[in-house]
Amino acid sequence: MKKLLAAFTALALSSAVPAASAQFTAAVVPPKKPKAEETALIAAAAKAEKDTALSEKLTDMKAWVDSAAVALSTKTPAPAADSAASPDSSAVVHEPEVKPQAESPAKFRNGAPAPDTATPLPLLLLVGAGLVAAGSWIRRR
Amino acid sequence: MLGSGLYVIGAGLLIYSATTLVRGALARDSARSAWERLEARRSVSDAGASFAVGAASSFVAGAPLSRLVIPSIGLDEIVVEGVHGTALNAGPGHLPGSALPGERGNAVISAHRDRHFSQLDRIAIGDTVVTETLAGRVTWVVTSRRVVGAGMPALYQTPTAVLTLTTCWPVRYFGSAPDRLLITANPVERTPRA
Numbered sequence: 001m002k003k004l005l006a007a008f009t010a011l012a013l014s015s016a017v018p019a020a021s022a023q024f025t026a027a028v029v030p031p032k033k034p035k036a037e038e039t040a041l042i043a044a045a046a047k048a049e050k051d052t053a054l055s056e057k058l059t060d061m062k063a064w065v066d067s068a069a070v071a072l073s074t075k076t077p078a079p080a081a082d083s084a085a086s087p088d089s090s091a092v093v094h095e096p097e098v099k100p101q102a103e104s105p106a107k108f109r110n111g112a113p114a115p116d117t118a119t120p121l122p123l124l125l126l127v128g129a130g131l132v133a134a135g136s137w138i139r140r141r
Numbered sequence: 142m143l144g145s146g147l148y149v150i151g152a153g154l155l156i157y158s159a160t161t162l163v164r165g166a167l168a169r170d171s172a173r174s175a176w177e178r179l180e181a182r183r184s185v186s187d188a189g190a191s192f193a194v195g196a197a198s199s200f201v202a203g204a205p206l207s208r209l210v211i212p213s214i215g216l217d218e219i220v221v222e223g224v225h226g227t228a229l230n231a232g233p234g235h236l237p238g239s240a241l242p243g244e245r246g247n248a249v250i251s252a253h254r255d256r257h258f259s260q261l262d263r264i265a266i267g268d269t270v271v272t273e274t275l276a277g278r279v280t281w282v283v284t285s286r287r288v289v290g291a292g293m294p295a296l297y298q299t300p301t302a303v304l305t306l307t308t309c310w311p312v313r314y315f316g317s318a319p320d321r322l323l324i325t326a327n328p329v330e331r332t333p334r335a
């Protein structure tokens with residue numbers, strides 16, 4: 001009986017070795033190292049995706065863009081390059097609107113027009129007073 | 142219904158205008174307090190010695206940088222850095238990049254015609270203007286007065302110290318004024334801080 005059990009155990013072990021070695025081999029084989037080109041592509045895609053998200057966010061911030069338009073008169077080529085690298089070409093980076101020469105300057109430069117000191121406040125006061133007066137008159141009739 | 146609508150819109154416009162004016166008055170007081178603190182600090186320590194050669198562009202937008210006095214029109218305001226809406230609401234604004242009053246170059250100061258420079262049209266050639274910075278006090282005499290179109294080139298760098306005051310023209314005008322009034326003054330006396 002003991003001999004039979006030992007023979008059975010030996011047979012089981014000998015048949016299990018190939019499967020175990022196959023599993024072991026599959027577990028040990030290191031993953032393929034990505035090639036340098038693939039790494040660069042992945043990094044570029046991630047950067048482009050990030051930059052596109054940023055540019056979309058900035059596009060919504062029109063007020064910020066308008067205020068920064070003059071300050072960015074020395075344009076940085078970065079946004080254009082990033083949008084070119086973007087996988088989605090429909091996500092266009094809107095460059096800040098550069099105000100024309102006639103616009104009020106935010107910084108001094110030779111030959112600049114005088115700063116825009118125009119204010120709508122007097123007009124708003126007048127219109128507001130007029131509307132209140134007209135509204136009161138109509139309500140009283 | 143129509144009457145109520147007009148009434149509400151009109152009241153809204155009036156409230157907005159009043160709020161803007163009140164905010165401007167508070168900002169103006171704040172700028173004056175900040176200026177007084179700066180002056181006090183300057184008189185205690187001599188830290189302002191380097192101020193005279195400081196770059197005008199290094200100032201934070203909205204920071205007080207000078208006092209402007211025009212006795213002939215009763216003007217006494219604190220000039221803040223910048224010519225954007227918030228700065229001009231607080232006081233006359235110094236155009237970033239232009240010289241500081243008293244420094245070599247063209248120092249440009251602008252303000253709204255309906256607030257701080259509402260009397261600028263009364264200034265005449267020969268009138269005295271006084272500016273005070275942390276570097277010292279400069280007395281200027283108005284040497285020219287001209288009106289140019291809003292988009293016309295008007296500001297130029299100068300080899301000597303010049304003060305240019307600008308506002309919209311005509312001063313009494315409803316809507317966006319089409320022209321700009323430019324007052325130019327030249328220094329006649331400098332009193333550096335002790």
